[in-house]
Amino acid sequence: MQVGTVTESNERDPNEDTEWNEILRKFGILPPKEKPKDEIEEMVLRLQKEAEVKPYERMNLKELKEAEDDFDEADRKAVEMYRQQRLQEWKCLQRRQKYGELREISGQQYVKEVTNAPEDVWVIIHLYRTSIPMCLLVNEHLSQLARKFPEAKFVKAIVNSCIQDYHDTCLPTILVYKSGEIKGRFIGVPECGGIYLKVEELEWKLAEVGAIETDLEENPKKETINMMTLSKQNTSAHENTNTKSSDVLKPHIT
DSSP, X not given: OHXXXXXXXXXXXXXXXXXXXXXXXXXXXXXXXXOOHHHHHHHXXXXXXXXXXXXXXXXXXXXXXXXXXXXXXXXXXXXXXXXXXXXXXXXXXXXXXXXXXEEEOOGGGHIIIIITSOTTOEEEEEEEOTTOHHHHHHHHHHHHHHHHOTTSEEEEEEGGGTXXXXXXXXXXXXXXXXXXXXXXXXXXXXXXXXXXXXXXXXXXXXXXXXXXXXXXXXXXXXXXXXXXXXXXXXXXXXXXXXXXXXXXXXXXXX
């Protein structure tokens, strides 16, 4: 009887759903229950589907348009979202190829390149003379900013080709346009930031009028202003001290 019982127990299906088999699996005597074949196949198919690259992910904008009717309803929303994403990437690439540098224009090109620029494009134009050192400094900074912010259009023009008899005291002149309108202007050395202008300071000025989106957290000129204020305060205090000392040393005439 005992031998028969053992034999009967050994011949039991280890995948059978019995309380005894569950106990044996719990203690590691039996291996984990095998999943049914159809369930395994279903899992494999699901994983393959998740890993599968959607056909529309390999398509460009033209191919997406042509194949629009071939997708089922479940994919159409995803296709539209993907199409919009590709469209934005294409626009960004076009702008990077079109802009990204400080370009020289003439007065005859002013209306076309500046006033009539696309409505969604910010245009920064610098009117300058090569004989003015501050203008050369601004051109250098604008070249750096044009590479950093390729979505904005940076141009420069010799002032005489645009405006006749423009006074040197008004240079450099930086004008900021959007949709054909002037949104900001910096005329002359003081407004442009002074002869020691740093590129970060010019970046902040352009960001303040909305032409670019800077990653600067605060006005870099602020530190300079604070140092100048402190210096003036120290000078004023020193002068007061000297005045008091002079008063003490003055001879009293009676």
